[in-house]
Amino acid sequence: MSHIFARNSRHIPPQISHGDGAYLYDRDGKAYLDGSGGAAVSCLGHSDAAVAQAIREQLGQVAFAHTGFFTSQPAEDLAERLVHLAPEGIDQVYLVSGGSEAVESALKLARQYYVELGQPQRRHVIARRQSYHGNTLGALAVGGNAWRRAQFDPMLIETHHVAPCYAYRDQRADETPQAYGLRLAAELEAKIHELGPETVMGFIAEPVVGATAGALAPVPGYFKALREICDRHGILLILDEVMCGMGRTGTLFACEQDQVRPDILAVAKGLGAGYQPVGAMLCSAQIHDTIAAGSGFFQHGHTYNGHPIAAAAANAVLSRLSDDGLVTRAADIGAKLRAALEDQFGQHPHIGDIRGRGMFLGLELVADRGSKTPFPSETNLAPRLKAAAFEAGLICYPMGGTIDGKQGAHVLLAPPFILSEAQIGELTEKLARALEAVL
Numbered sequence: 102m103s104h105i106f107a108r109n110s111r112h113i114p115p116q117i118s119h120g121d122g123a124y125l126y127d128r129d130g131k132a133y134l135d136g137s138g139g140a141a142v143s144c145l146g147h148s149d150a151a152v153a154q155a156i157r158e159q160l161g162q163v164a165f166a167h168t169g170f171f172t173s174q175p176a177e178d179l180a181e182r183l184v185h186l187a188p189e190g191i192d193q194v195y196l197v198s199g200g201s202e203a204v205e206s207a208l209k210l211a212r213q214y215y216v217e218l219g220q221p222q223r224r225h226v227i228a229r230r231q232s233y234h235g236n237t238l239g240a241l242a243v244g245g246n247a248w249r250r251a252q253f254d255p256m257l258i259e260t261h262h263v264a265p266c267y268a269y270r271d272q273r274a275d276e277t278p279q280a281y282g283l284r285l286a287a288e289l290e291a292k293i294h295e296l297g298p299e300t301v302m303g304f305i306a307e308p309v310v311g312a313t314a315g316a317l318a319p320v321p322g323y324f325k326a327l328r329e330i331c332d333r334h335g336i337l338l339i340l341d342e343v344m345c346g347m348g349r350t351g352t353l354f355a356c357e358q359d360q361v362r363p364d365i366l367a368v369a370k371g372l373g374a375g376y377q378p379v380g381a382m383l384c385s386a387q388i389h390d391t392i393a394a395g396s397g398f399f400q401h402g403h404t405y406n407g408h409p410i411a412a413a414a415a416n417a418v419l420s421r422l423s424d425d426g427l428v429t430r431a432a433d434i435g436a437k438l439r440a441a442l443e444d445q446f447g448q449h450p451h452i453g454d455i456r457g458r459g460m461f462l463g464l465e466l467v468a469d470r471g472s473k474t475p476f477p478s479e480t481n482l483a484p485r486l487k488a489a490a491f492e493a494g495l496i497c498y499p500m501g502g503t504i505d506g507k508q509g510a511h512v513l514l515a516p517p518f519i520l521s522e523a524q525i526g527e528l529t530e531k532l533a534r535a536l537e538a539v540l
Contacts, residue, residue, distance in 0.1 A: 120147025123517045123524055125496065133491065134516075136528050137498040141311060141344045141461065141515035144371040144431070145421055152376045155417035159410045168406045175412035182419055183381060186353055188362050192386035195399075196379065196407040200343030200369035201235030203380040204305075207365045208239050209401045211303045211337050214388045217395035223302035226258075227292055231265045231506070233313040234305060234341050243305050246313045247506025261296065263288050265310060266319040269454040269465065270473065270504065282323035290330050298334040303365075308355040311344035314503055315463030315511030316456055318350075324361040337364040337388075343380065344461075347371030348422045349515060351432030351459030358458065364388060371422075377414035378405075422518075431518040435459035438516070438525050445529045451476075451540050460518055465503060466510045475509040478502075482510045482539065489538040495531035 107113060115127040123146050124132045135143055145152065159175060166173055180194035195210075197203050208226065215223040228234070230245040241250060242257035245265070250257065264271065264285055272281040293301050304327065310317035331338045340363040345355040349371055352358055356366075365388065369380030392399060405411070422428050439455065439462055446452040446464060453467035466486075468476045476482050483499040490497045503509030516528065 122146045122148055123520055131494065133494050133496050134524060134527055134531065135496045136490075136514050136516050136532070137496055138371075138515045138517055139375060139496070140370070140498060141349060141513070142370045142373075143375040144348060144460075144518050145374040145376075145418065145427065146517040146519045147375070149374070149376070149417075149421065151421060152374065152414055152417040155413045156376060156410055159413035163409055165405075166409060167404070168402075173407065173409040173412065175409050175416055176407040179381075179412045179416050179419070182416065183368075183383060186419070186423065187366065187383055188354060188356060190362050190364075190385045191366060191383045193384050193389040195382040195384070196412060197369075197382060197403055198378045198405045198408070198411070199380045200341075200367065201237040201240045202403055203343060203367035203369050203382045204235045204240040204243070204341055205237050206382040206401060207305075207339050207341075207367050207384075208243065208303070210365060210382065210384060210388065210399065211339065213400060214337070214391055215302050217391050220299070222300050225261060225296050225301045227261045227263060227289065227296075227301060227304045229265045229306055229310075230262045231267065231314045231317075231503070232262075232305075232307055232310060232341075234307075235343070244313075245506075246502070248502050261292055263292050265314060265317065266323050267314065267317060268320050269456070272320070278320035279322050282320040283326055285323060286326035286330060289327060293330070293334055293336070298336075301334065301336050303337040303339050304331055305339040305341060307341045307343075307345060308359060308361075309345040309350055309458055309461055311461070311515075312498065312500055312513065315465060315500070315513050316458070316461045317463070318456060318458050319359060324356065324359040328361050331364075339363065339365040339367070341367045343367050343369045344515075345458075347418075348428035348431045348518065349459060349461045350457075351428070351435055353422065353428050355458070372415050372418060373411060374414075374418045374421075376418065377408075377411040379408070379411035379415045381415075427518045431460045434518065434520055434522075434525070435462070437522060438462060438514070438520070438528070441525050441529045442514075445533055446536075449536075451536070457514075460514075460516060460520075462514045463511050464514075466512070475504060478507050483512075485539045486510075486512060486535055490532060490535035493531040493534045493538075495528065495535065497532065497535075 373379035498513040
C-alpha cells in the first residue's frame with residue numbers, strides 16, 4: 102500500500118523505472134513515447150548528458166544557499182543569460198521553483214510597483230476566459246479554467262475576464278483574422294473603462310494557450326493591439342510563457358513571433374526541462390528601479406529562490422536550446438509533426454481543428470466537423486483518450502472543457518525537441534489507435 106497522496110486516489114499509476122531520449126519506461130519494461138513532455142516540460146528528453154553533468158558539478162560545490170544571505174554564480178549567470186535573450190526592455194530576473202510561483206510573483210510585483218509608484222488604487226487584474234496560469238490561489242484566480250476554479254471560487258481574489266482569442270469558434274465568417282483580433286482588443290478596452298482605467302494594474306495572457314484550450318495561437322496583430330491599449334492606460338502587460346516558452350513554439354520566447362514586448366514575463370517548465378524544478382519571473386528595469394528607489398525591498402519570497410543546482414541545470418538547458426540549436430530544431434521538427442498530423446487527421450470526422458506553433462500542437466475533438474458540435478461532456482472523452490493512449494504506449498495531454506470549461510475536448514502534444522522523424526510516425530500511429538479505441 103502506497104502512502105503517496107496520489108492525484109487520483111482511485112487510480113495508482115505504474116512506477117517509473119528510467120528515461121532514455123524521448124521515452125519513459127515503467128518497472129515492467131514497457132516503453133512510453135513522451136508525446137507531451139509530461140506537461141510540456143521535457144523539451145530535451147530524459148537523458149541529456151550535458152544537463153546531468155552540470156547538476157553533478159554544482160552538487161560538488163554547494164547544494165543550497167538561501168538568497169537572504171547569498172547569491173550564487175549559477176543564479177547570476179542564468180539571470181544574465183535570460184536578460185540577454187529576452188525581449189527588449191526586460192532587465193531583471195527573479196528565480197523561483199516553478200510556474201505557479203512565477204505567476205504569483207508577477208502579480209505581487211505588479212501590485213507593489215503601483216503602490217510604490219503612488220497609485221495604490223490600481224488593484225484590478227484582467228485575464229482571459231479559457232486560460233490557465235497556475236494552481237496557487239492568486240494564479241488560479243487570474244486563470245480562466247472554470248473546472249479548476251470552481252470549488253475554490255470563494256477563496257479567490259477578484260479578477261475580471263474577457264474573451265480568449267479562439268478563431269476556430271469565435272471568428273465570424275464575415276471577419277478577417279485582423280478584424281477579429283481588433284474586436285477582441287476593443288472588448289479589453291471596454292472592460293478597462295468599465296472598471297476605471299486608473300484602477301487596473303495588469304492584463305495577463307498566455308501568448309499561446311496551453312492546457313485549457315490546446316495550443317491556441319493568436320491571430321496576427323492581436324497582441325500588438327493589446328500592448329497599445331495597455332500603454333495608453335498605463336497598465337502592465339504580463340505574459341505567461343510557463344508552458345509555451347523556452348523554445349516550445351519555435352522561438353525561445355513565444356511572444357517573439359507576435360513582436361510584442363511584455364512588462365513582466367513568467368517562464369518555467371522548459372527552463373529546467375524537468376531536470377530540476379525551476380522557473381523565473383522577468384521584469385523591466387522601470388518596475389525594478391521603482392521599487393529599488395522606494396522601499397528597496399520586494400515584499401515576497403520563497404525558500405528555494407535562486408537555488409544553485411536548479412540554476413546550474415537551467416543554464417545547461419539554455420545552452421542546449423540556444424547554442425546547440427534545439428530551438429531551431431523545435432521549429433523544424435514541429436513543422437514536420439504538424440504535417441504528419443494534418444496527413445493523418447486532417448479529414449478525420451471527429452478532429453475539428455489542428456493548431457499550434459512549433460512543438461506545441463493541439464487537436465480539437467468534435468462530434469461533427471461541419472457544425473463543430475462537441476461531444477457531450479458526460480462521455481468523459483479526455484480521460485478515456487488519455488488512458489487509451491497510455492495503453493498504446495503514448496503519453497499525451499487530453500483535456501475536457503475546451504470551449505467554456507464544460508463543453509468540448511482536445512489533446513495537447515508537446516514532445517521533446519529531440520524527437521526523430523521515425524518517432525513522429527510512431528506518435529501519430531499510436532494517437533490514431535487511441536482515438537479509434539475511444540471514438
